[in-house]
Structure formats: structure tokens, C-alpha cells
Amino acid sequence: MSVTATMLPVVARPRRRVSFRAAFGLGALLLIGGSAVFAPQLAPWDPARQMLTKRLRPPMWQARGLREHPLGTDHLGRDILSRILHGGRISLGVGLTAVTLSALIGVTLGLLAGFFGGRADALIMRIVDVFLAIPYILLAMGVVFALGPSLLNVILVMGATRWVQFARIVRADVLSIREREFVAGARARGNRPLRLLLRHVLPNALTPIIVVATLELAFMIIYESALSFLGLGVQPPTPTWGWMLADGRNYVATAWWLATFPGLAIMLTVLAVNLLGDWLRDTLDPRLKV
Amino acid sequence: MALLSVEGLRTQFATGAGTVRAVDGVSFAIERGEVLGLVGESGCGKSVTSLSIMRLVPPPGQIVAGRIRLEGEDLLDKDAEAMRRVRGARIAMVFQEPMTSLNPVFTIGDQIAAAVLAHEGGRRRAAWDRAVEMLDQVQVPSPGERARDYPHQLSGGLRQRAMIALALAPGPQLLIADEPTTALDVTIQAQILDLLRRLQAERGMAVLLITHDLGVVAELCHRVAIIYAGRIVEMAPVARIFEEPLHPYTRGLLRCLPHPSRFGQPLSSIEGAPPDLRGADAGCPFAPRCPLAIESCRRHEPALAERRPGHFVACPVAVV
Amino acid sequence: MVGYVGRRLLQSLGVLLGVSVIVFGLLHLTGDPTRLLLPLEAREEDVRQLRALLGLDDPLWVQYGRFLARAVRGDFGLSFKHQVPALALIFQTLPATLQLTAAGLGLALVVAVPAGILSALKRNSLLDALCSVGVLLGQAMPVYWLGLLLIMVFAVGLGWFPAAGRDGWTSIVLPATALGAFSMARIARMARSGMLEVLAQDYVRTARAAGIRTFVVTYKYALKNAAIPLVTIIGLEFGILLGGAVITETIFAWPGVGRLAVDAIFSRDYPLVQAIVAVLATLFVVINLVIDLVYTYLDPRIVYVRSAR
Numbered sequence: 001m002s003v004t005a006t007m008l009p010v011v012a013r014p015r016r017r018v019s020f021r022a023a024f025g026l027g028a029l030l031l032i033g034g035s036a037v038f039a040p041q042l043a044p045w046d047p048a049r050q051m052l053t054k055r056l057r058p059p060m061w062q063a064r065g066l067r068e069h070p071l072g073t074d075h076l077g078r079d080i081l082s083r084i085l086h087g088g089r090i091s092l093g094v095g096l097t098a099v100t101l102s103a104l105i106g107v108t109l110g111l112l113a114g115f116f117g118g119r120a121d122a123l124i125m126r127i128v129d130v131f132l133a134i135p136y137i138l139l140a141m142g143v144v145f146a147l148g149p150s151l152l153n154v155i156l157v158m159g160a161t162r163w164v165q166f167a168r169i170v171r172a173d174v175l176s177i178r179e180r181e182f183v184a185g186a187r188a189r190g191n192r193p194l195r196l197l198l199r200h201v202l203p204n205a206l207t208p209i210i211v212v213a214t215l216e217l218a219f220m221i222i223y224e225s226a227l228s229f230l231g232l233g234v235q236p237p238t239p240t241w242g243w244m245l246a247d248g249r250n251y252v253a254t255a256w257w258l259a260t261f262p263g264l265a266i267m268l269t270v271l272a273v274n275l276l277g278d279w280l281r282d283t284l285d286p287r288l289k290v
Numbered sequence: 291m292a293l294l295s296v297e298g299l300r301t302q303f304a305t306g307a308g309t310v311r312a313v314d315g316v317s318f319a320i321e322r323g324e325v326l327g328l329v330g331e332s333g334c335g336k337s338v339t340s341l342s343i344m345r346l347v348p349p350p351g352q353i354v355a356g357r358i359r360l361e362g363e364d365l366l367d368k369d370a371e372a373m374r375r376v377r378g379a380r381i382a383m384v385f386q387e388p389m390t391s392l393n394p395v396f397t398i399g400d401q402i403a404a405a406v407l408a409h410e411g412g413r414r415r416a417a418w419d420r421a422v423e424m425l426d427q428v429q430v431p432s433p434g435e436r437a438r439d440y441p442h443q444l445s446g447g448l449r450q451r452a453m454i455a456l457a458l459a460p461g462p463q464l465l466i467a468d469e470p471t472t473a474l475d476v477t478i479q480a481q482i483l484d485l486l487r488r489l490q491a492e493r494g495m496a497v498l499l500i501t502h503d504l505g506v507v508a509e510l511c512h513r514v515a516i517i518y519a520g521r522i523v524e525m526a527p528v529a530r531i532f533e534e535p536l537h538p539y540t541r542g543l544l545r546c547l548p549h550p551s552r553f554g555q556p557l558s559s560i561e562g563a564p565p566d567l568r569g570a571d572a573g574c575p576f577a578p579r580c581p582l583a584i585e586s587c588r589r590h591e592p593a594l595a596e597r598r599p600g601h602f603v604a605c606p607v608a609v610v
Numbered sequence: 611m612v613g614y615v616g617r618r619l620l621q622s623l624g625v626l627l628g629v630s631v632i633v634f635g636l637l638h639l640t641g642d643p644t645r646l647l648l649p650l651e652a653r654e655e656d657v658r659q660l661r662a663l664l665g666l667d668d669p670l671w672v673q674y675g676r677f678l679a680r681a682v683r684g685d686f687g688l689s690f691k692h693q694v695p696a697l698a699l700i701f702q703t704l705p706a707t708l709q710l711t712a713a714g715l716g717l718a719l720v721v722a723v724p725a726g727i728l729s730a731l732k733r734n735s736l737l738d739a740l741c742s743v744g745v746l747l748g749q750a751m752p753v754y755w756l757g758l759l760l761i762m763v764f765a766v767g768l769g770w771f772p773a774a775g776r777d778g779w780t781s782i783v784l785p786a787t788a789l790g791a792f793s794m795a796r797i798a799r800m801a802r803s804g805m806l807e808v809l810a811q812d813y814v815r816t817a818r819a820a821g822i823r824t825f826v827v828t829y830k831y832a833l834k835n836a837a838i839p840l841v842t843i844i845g846l847e848f849g850i851l852l853g854g855a856v857i858t859e860t861i862f863a864w865p866g867v868g869r870l871a872v873d874a875i876f877s878r879d880y881p882l883v884q885a886i887v888a889v890l891a892t893l894f895v896v897i898n899l900v901i902d903l904v905y906t907y908l909d910p911r912i913v914y915v916r917s918a919r
Contacts, residue, residue, distance in 0.1 A: 134887060134894075135849070147639060245755060256762055260762075346815060391816045394813070395909055396831070
């Protein structure tokens with residue numbers, strides 16, 4: 001979380017007024033984040049509690065719907081609203097940690113490639129190409145299946161397959177920063193390469209990193225749910241949006257709410273993060289197109 | 291009748307931070323075969339004036355008042371298609387940056403031929419031949435081969451020659467050249483100026499030369515209009531401007547005229563900064579920087595008046 | 611130009627070599643591949659036999675060399691589950707996947723390119739607003755959810771299209787839409803911003819100042835320039851679509867490589883998984899190579915710039 005703290009000064013000098021879109025994105029994200037953090041307090045039911053007498057109840061505004069289950073219940077009689085609130089913890093938590101991990105990998109490799117150039121650069125960029133070529137979802141599925149689907153493995157695999165964007169953008173930025181005078185100056189003063197990287201080059205590459213991180217977060221949320229949906233995410237009984245969708249898949253003909261609400265939650269979260277990311281990009285670095 | 295006459299032109303940009311009055315009541319005329327220089331610092335409205343004449347002011351800019359008459363016809367009355375037929379064919383334009391002003395993904399020949407086809411129709415083959423001929427006229431060596439080159443394959447000087455060929459291919463009566471040599475090396479600048487002078491004389495074409503470089507003006511122009519804050523402050527035959535400038539701003543410019551060896555460098559070093567064009571204050575826009583300003587300068591905007599035959603000045607305190 | 615193509619080919623081969631390392635590594639993730647290959651309840655004797663059979667007692671680099679030598683010849687071994695060469699299985703299912711991917715990409719392009727260009731030309735119009743809402747939703751909707759929604763509405767609810775399978779042209783409509791939606795949003799967005807960028811360029815002003823017709827300026831000049839970034843993302847987009855096909859095929863029971871892959875992973879059919887990852891990666895590399903060459907045709911600067919580097 002210390003990363004966030006250093007990010008703030010940069011975010012705090014927007015050149016444009018906050019647009020409606022950005023405000024909507026930020027508002028929705030705070031709402032979703034808040035309800036994820038406070039899910040245990042907010043959720044009306046224990047998300048794992050099965051009430052077989054109340055199976056497959058529709059949302060409360062439909063006939064047979066129950067007041068105490070606003071968004072209905074699933075095939076095991078679990079409260080959908082409570083499960084969505086708790087599922088947000090996984091989605092956002094896994095998403096944020098996976099982005100942090102992939103940023104760490106990607107930024108490090110990008111810095112090395114851009115700063116040292118030559119063979120290091122060529123090697124790292126070829127690795128980037130390899131990772132771009134491999135269908136990451138298959139790779140992730142294969143690896144998670146081999147290692148066993150656990151929270152940690154899911155995060156590791158997601159982080160290890162999505163660092164490419166960071167590496168590319170950081171490398172490009174470092175290449176241009178490297179030529180600027182203050183870096184030459186620091187070098188002339190006899191600074192060590194590592195110190196030069198961390199003190200002079202990295203802070204200047206921070207803006208694109210923040211923008212990419214935001215847009216990648218949206219991606220990771222979809223990615224996590226996809227793995228869950230395929231049965232390779234965080235395992236039950238932990239509720240995840242992807243699992244809920246996979247459950248709902250068997251009831252598309254009879255109980256539409258099972259698949260609809262968790263999907264809506266994913267979409268809203270991704271939309272909010274994307275809106276925020278777009279705004280950050282437009283404000284901080286309009287040249288950046290991912 | 292003058293070839294082109296601009297009367298009371300006002301072009302404004304409505305921005306979030308207020309309306310920018312980029313061109314604020316500009317009037318001048320160009321005779322057939324005449325070269326008029328429009329001189330000022332960057333941001334004074336000289337480029338917007340030229341884009342207004344072409345009716346190519348980018349949004350949110352808008353021409354809000356004035357007449358622009360080409361051989362008596364008001365260009366501001368023309369519909370889009372009629373205006374298109376004026377552009378290129380009767381008034382053509384050469385821009386400052388030959389690198390970005392040519393399309394990188396088409397050959398030079400294609401682009402010149404497209405300008406010919408747009409006005410004269412006919413076969414592509416004929417248009418291509420004309421393109422090659424034009425490149426020859428602007429003294430591009432081996433024009434047949436260069437026509438097949440892309441802009442990035444040419445040097446800066448050749449690119450600007452190609453740009454001129456593109457502008458002149460449909461045979462315009464008036465060429466607007468917006469800082470045509472600013473982006474070039476000094477030696478290339480001289481060649482391009484020579485070329486422009488020769489083409490102007492051969493074709494009897496009128497030229498409106500937009501520049502911040504008084505050296506270029508001395509080389510090429512018959513008459514000069516000095517523009518400041520979207521207004522013309524002084525207009526006179528070129529010799530008069532250099533020998534006996536009247537407006538304090540013009541004098542300031544000439545005092546900072548660099549030594550001939552440093553021609554082509556931007557002007558500077560008049561005290562103070564160019565004004566904020568959003569201001570709607572009364573009074574002479576130059577008053578805050580003017581060494582001669584008196585109280586009435588800040589209250590009444592001076593009108594352009596003919597103080598000597600052919601010599602117009604917008605300054606009541608100018609020493610005549 | 612020839613030098614460039616040669617270098618680019620060599621580079622692609624390098625990438626494929628890297629892919630082979632990862633594909634090989636997939637089997638050695640847990641240290642002992644027999645644990646992945648055999649059911650958990652396998653007898654000790656079977657484990658020993660398999661180790662000998664696969665040469666797992668050799669040094670790793672010898673094993674890799676052997677793997678590579680066979681892979682180059684297209685030999686990834688027999689599928690455990692189906693007991694036929696893995697590559698043969700892939701070639702049976704690949705046409706279905708290519709068909710789906712092509713339909714998804716085609717749909718995305720046909721909708722997104724005109725939509726993006728029109729919104730750029732009619733900036734801030736109602737059409738532009740609608741497009742940007744569509745783009746935002748398209749980018750936020752995961753393919754598996756969109757797929758389920760489409761099934762609920764158009765298969766279960768309205769009964770217009772089948773919910774699953776590959777049987778006649780109607781069966782491809784829903785999966786192609788679900789698969790293409792995300793790309794559609796991205797392409798529309800790129801097309802719009804690319805077009806806006808091009809329209810603001812000096813050379814567009816030059817063309818207009820030369821009196822060239824607006825129609826020609828827009829559809830000949832600007833379009834060719836705006837197409838350049840689009841062509842590059844189409845290559846990457848294809849990779850994304852191949853990944854998305856894994857999920858789409860699962861939802862719609864589309865008999866393609868993606869479904870084969872999911873099935874292979876869950877049945878520990880590792881030779882098949884390896885072969886699929888290798889084939890899809892190769893496909894991606896080849897397509898991007900082709901696109902790069904198209905790119906040099908579109909943008910004459912590129913050979914120059916890249917050779918200079």
C-alpha cells in the first residue's frame with residue numbers, strides 16, 4: 001500500500017476538471033470497495049448458509065420473492081446479495097494484489113530493459129513477445145490446475161502472466177527519460193546504476209505505471225472471475241462472482257437472477273475502474289494509449 | 291480592384307477560459323502580383339488571419355465579423371463546395387512544417403497529383419506528369435524519381451520545395467506562405483526564398499507572406515503590415531518600414547533586428563510579454579509595453595490612419 | 611526490405627523457441643511430471659514405468675532437447691485420453707475455432723470501424739454518445755457473462771438462435787457476438803481516437819487548403835493513416851480472441867480447440883495441453899508476422915525507421 005501513498009502527489013494535480021464519467025467511476029468504486037470491505041457487517045446473511053426450504057427464490061420484486069432476500073436465493077438457498085457482497089472481497093482483493101505483483105515484475109523488467117539496453121533489452125523484449133504469444137488463459141489454467149487452485153496460486157499465476165504491459169510501457173518511458181539531462185547529470189556525479197534507476201528514472205516513469213495499473217485492475221477482475229467461472233479460481237465455500245456465474249449457468253432457463261446479478265457486479269466494478277483509468281490517462285498522460 | 295481585400299476581420303476562439311480574440315478587426319488589401327508581409331510575434335494572430343482567409347480556422351475558432359473579398363466576391367458568402375474550388379485553385383497555402391504538412395503514407399507525386407485532380411479533373415496519368423513538371427519547376431533534382439518518394443525520404447529543403455509545388459500546381463493567383471522558411475537551416479532558407487521570389491516574378495502571382503522574421507521581409511516583400519494582438523498597428527512599403535518606422539512596436543522590433551548573420555532567429559527582447567487576448571479592455575493593446583504610452587492610450591483604441599502617403603499607423607503619439 | 615523480413619522471421623523463430631521452453635516447463639511445474647500425468651491412486655510400479663518411458667531420469671536439458679526435436683516435427687505425443695496423436699486432435703477441432711474467431715473478429719470490425727469513424731466525424735453527436743456508451747459497456751462485460759445473457763435472451767427467451775453446439779449458421783451468431791464484443795469496443799475506440807488524431811494533423815489541413823474534396827480527404831487520406839494503428843491491434847486482438855475462445859467455446863459447447871483444451875486440462879491430458887498451447891502460440895506469431903508485413907506496406911516509414919534502429 002506504500003505504492004498508493006507515493007502515487008498521490010501525481011494524482012493530485014489534475015489539469016482538467018473532474019468529468020461526470022470520472023466522478024461516476026470514483027463514486028461507484030468507493031461504493032463497491034466499501035461494501036466489499038464491510039461485507040460482514042452489511043450482508044444480511046451468512047453467504048455460505050444454505051436454506052433448502054428457500055431454494056431458487058427470485059428477487060423480492062417478483063412473485064414468490066422474499067423480502068429478506070432482495071436479490072433472491074440460489075440453488076442451495078443461499079442469499080445472493082450476501083454472496084455478491086462477500087464475492088467483492090475476492091474480486092477486488094485478488095485483483096489488487098495480482099496487479100501489484102504483475103506491476104512489480106513488469107516494472108522491474110521494463111526498467112532493466114530500458115536502462116541497460118543492448119542484450120538485456122533484446123532478451124527481455126523477446127520474453128515479452130513470448131508471453132504475448134501464449135494464450136495466457138490456457139497457460140494460467142494449466143498452471144493453476146497443476147499447482148492446485150488456491151488463493152495464492154491464483155494470484156501468482158495472474159501476476160506472472162500479465163506483467164507484459166507494464167514492461168513495455170516502462171521500457172519505452174525509460175528509453176526517453178534516460179536521454180534527458182538530469183539523468184546524465186546524475187550519472188556524471190558518479191551515481192551507481194541501481195541508485196540512478198530508483199531515484200531518478202523510476203519516479204519519472206510513475207505516471208504511465210499508474211494509468212496502466214488502473215486499466216490492468218479492470219482486466220484482472222475479469223480474469224479472476226474467468227478462472228473462477230472455469231472452476232480454477234479460489235475454491236468454495238468462499239463465494240466468488242465467477243463461481244456464482246458458473247452456478248447460474250445451469251439455471252439460465254429457469255432462474256435468470258443467478259447469473260445476472262453477479263455478472264452485473266463484475267460489469268459495474270470493471271466499468272468503474274475503467275472510467276477512473278480513462279480519466280487518469282487523459283489527465284496525467286494524454287499520449288498514453290494502451 | 292484589389293485582388294484580395296480583407297475588411298474588419300474578427301476571428302475568435304471560444305475556450306473554457308473565455309473568448310480569445312485572435313484576430314480583432316484586421317483590414318488590408320493585396321494587389322495582383324504584390325508581395326505583402328504580415329509580421330508579428332508568435333500568437334499575435336497572423337496565422338489565424340491566413341487560416342481565416344482560407345476559411346480553415348479549426349474549431350472552436352470562428353470568424354465572427356468582416357468581409358474577405360477575392361476579386362470582389364466575398365469568400366464568407368460562399369458555400370462549402372464553392373469555397374473548396376477557391377482553395378488551391380485561386381488561393382493556395384504553404385505551411386511552416388514541411389515534415390508534418392505532407393501526408394507520410396502517400397508519395398509526393400500522389401499528393402501533388404491529387405491537388406491537380408481536385409481542380410482540373412482529367413486523367414491520373416496527366417496529373418502525375420504535371421506533378422513531375424511542378425517538381426522540376428521548384429528545382430527538385432531528378433523530379434521523376436523524387437515524385438515516387440515518400441516525404442520522409444526527402445530532406446527538409448526538398449520537402450518544402452515539394453510543398454510549394456503542391457501549392458502552385460493548380461496555378462493560384464494568391465499564395466499564402468505561413469512561415470515558409472522557419473523550420474529550415476539557414477542556407478536552405480536562402481534557397482527557398484530565392485525560389486519563392488523567382489516563382490512570384492515568373493507567375494505574376496500575389497503572395498501573402500506570414501513571418502516573424504524581418505530579414506525574410508526585407509528579402510521578399512513589397513509592403514509590410516505589422517500585426518500586434520490581432521490588430522494591424524502599422525502598414526507601409528517595405529523601405530519605409532525599415533527606414534522610418536513610426537509605431538513604437540515596430541521600432542521595438544527593428545531595434546531587436548538581429549545582425550544579418552543572425553537572420554532567421556526569432557525576435558524577442560521587447561520589454562514585457564504579448565498581451566492576453568482574452569482581455570476586452572479599451573485602449574491600445576501595446577500600451578502596457580509601450581515606452582511612449584500616455585494616459586489616453588490606455589482609454590482609447592487608436593485607429594489605423596494614413597500618416598504619410600501609403601504609410602498607415604495606429605498610434606496617435608507616433609513621431610511623424 | 612528483404613533484410614527487414616529476414617530479421618523479422620528470425621525474431622519470430624526466437625519467440626517460438628521461447629514458447630517451447632514454457633510449453634516444456636508446463637509439464638515440469640511440480641517437479642515430477644508423473645504426478646501430473648498419472649491419476650493420484652497410481653501404483654508405484656506404474657510411476658516407475660512411466661518415468662522410464664518418458665526418459666524423466668535424464669538431465670532436464672536432454673529432455674528439453676528431445677521434446678524440441680519432436681515438437682519441431684509436429685510430434686507432441688499421444689493424447690492420454692483419446693490415444694491418438696495430439697496434433698491430429700487439434701487439426702480436427704481447429705477449423706471450428708478459426709471459424710468462430712474469424713466470425714468474432716469480422717463482426718467486431720464490421721461494426722466497430724464504421725462506428726468509430728462516424729463518431730469521430732460527427733463528434734459530440736447523439737451517435738457519438740451512443741457509441742461511447744456501447745464502448746464502455748463492451749469493455750466492461752466479461753465474455754462469459756455476455757454469453758450467458760445472450761443465451762438467456764436470444765436462445766431461452768426468444769428462441770431465435772440455438773444455445774449450444776455447432777449446427778448451421780444460426781449457431782455461430784451468439785458465440786461470435788459474445789466473443790467479438792470486447793474487441794468491438796476496443797476497435798471502435800481505437801478507430802475513433804485514431805481518426806480524430808489524423809483529422810487534426812497538419813497534412814489534413816494541407817489537403818483541405820489544396821482544395822481536395824472533403825470526401826477524398828476523409829476516406830482516402832485520413833483513412834489510410836488511421837488504418838495503421840488499427841492493423842497492428844488486430845494482430846494482438848486475434849490473440850485475445852483465441853484466449854476468449856476458450857471460455858466462449860465452453861459456454862456455447864462449441865466443438866473447437868478451446869473446449870478441447872479445457873477438457874484436456876481437467877483430464878490431465880498434458881501432451882494435448884502442451885500441443886494446444888504450442889499450436890495457438892504459433893498461430894499468433896504467424897498472424898502477427900503477416901500483419902507486420904502488411905503494416906510495412908501501409909506505412910512506408912516503418913522499414914526505414916526500424917532499419918535505422
